[in-house]
């Protein structure tokens with residue numbers, strides 16, 4: 001195996017602004033290219049441009065890329081290229097290992113979507129789901145299995161998953177898998193794969209322990225590291241803000257944010273044409289004059305849209321990166337990223353459209369909880385902070401709307417023409433109180449500026465405690481798939497759950513934990529809260545203030561004759 005440090009320098013991705021490389025240029029077969037077009041993908045993301053050609057040659061790959069960069073398609077499309085033509089026996093081509101059950105489902109859905117025209121058989125396999133059902137499906141035959149390490153090992157040990165025909169193994173979000181204590185399981189699984197398989201490792205961060213796995217299991221890998229940002233001096237001076245929202249609430253959140261911001265002219269970037277079309281419709285329904293701009297439009301159509309924005313007959317343009325290439329609009333006050341862009345360069349390039357020539361500009365990014373890491377990446381690499389804010393509440397919006405009504409009236413008060421309406425007021429005050437007349441008039445004005453009722457509260461996504469600063473934190477919102485699939489629960493009040501990396505399979509019993517804690521720390525048995533023990537790990541609750549003491553003490557001792565990994569339980573942070 002080749003030392004990663006001897007490998008060629010990481011390939012720098014192009015800046016995403018001018019390259020005109022399509023999926024077909026990467027060497028993918030037409031059926032796959034068509035499937036991607038059908039999903040509204042207009043061009044490969046930087047990680048896809050770099051990784052796909054490498055993987056198609058059969059080389060191993062070590063990729064530095066977080067969620068949101070398009071890495072799933074980057075490793076999935078080359079796997080799909082290896083699928084045999086339909087009709088033959090279904091044999092396992094690839095095993096993708098992922099840290100969480102959510103990711104297992106998400107990745108297998110993506111591979112299924114991309115590979116539909118090829119009849120790809122794909123299945124997620126994770127703890128917590130009945131194993132019998134998984135066994136039956138595996139027995140029928142799958143081309144790709146996307147699994148969490150614990151459950152994959154379980155199937156290997158039972159003989160219900162055979163890796164004999166395996167051509168590719170992918171370790172996705174490898175740093176997360178290691179953080180979750182899956183190192184031994186991964187070693188065991190890799191040990192069971194054919195030696196000539198292709199190995200792909202993706203990780204948001206590339207610390208030494210990832211390099212060490214790569215050194216042992218990857219053969220002469222090509223390193224692909226995206227997100228080398230353009231120098232930070234080139235980044236424009238723009239107020240940068242981000243809102244973390246779940247996918248379901250994104251459109252409503254954007255509407256609310258725009259209502260509060262009231263941009264003069266804005267461009268909203270989406271990843272796909274479909275997203276552009278859907279969002280344009282939603283924003284129009286909310287009273288905005290929004291125009292779609294995507295790569296499928298010819299130059300005349302694009303010019304027409306641009307002119308509407310320039311002349312003020314449109315407020316918003318909703319666009320893909322491809323469509324917005326080369327656009328230069330002086331009036332732009334806001335750039336909105338409907339998703340975290342696929343690379344830092346794309347981010348820098350997009351927000352560079354505002355804040356030019358000393359003008360003020362605002363860049364707003366909506367991030368799903370899982371995309372937080374990519375957002376941190378952007379901050380880290382641009383060296384600029386992106387303030388995370390709460391989506392305005394209904395009350396915030398109402399307050400803003402009132403302010404605007406006051407402003408509208410204030411602007412009118414010095415108006416010389418007001419006098420001709422005096423007769424209206426005088427007539428009305430014959431029968432009504434002057435204040436009531438004013439209130440009715442204000443209500444009328446207010447209602448014309450508030451085009452839709454918006455009274456749905458958008459749930460706040462709790463901030464996650466991150467370890468070790470930007471780029472080092474856990475991937476965000478998803479719940480770890482613990483081997484054994486134990487349910488997560490909140491800790492008791494005043495207590496913090498600690499994860500202990502030993503379980504029933506090591507003979508662990510509650511008394512062992514109580515004994516170890518009581519012997520090694522200042523706590524007594526009565527201070528310890530609930531204890532849950534599953535096959536491979538345990539959760540023990542300790543008083544909040546004793547967390548560091550217990551982690552430190554248990555780290556120095558053995559339980560049941562073994563050293564165990566002890567840390568805060570991620571599910572409860």
Ligand code: AMP
Nearest residue numbers: 041043044045067068069070071072271
């Ligand atoms: P990932 O980083 O793999 O989790 O992908 C992030 C998101 O980007 C997913 O919603 C994908 O569907 C989307 N995506 C991936 N590749 C492309 C592309 N080339 N163009 C547009 N969207 C993409």
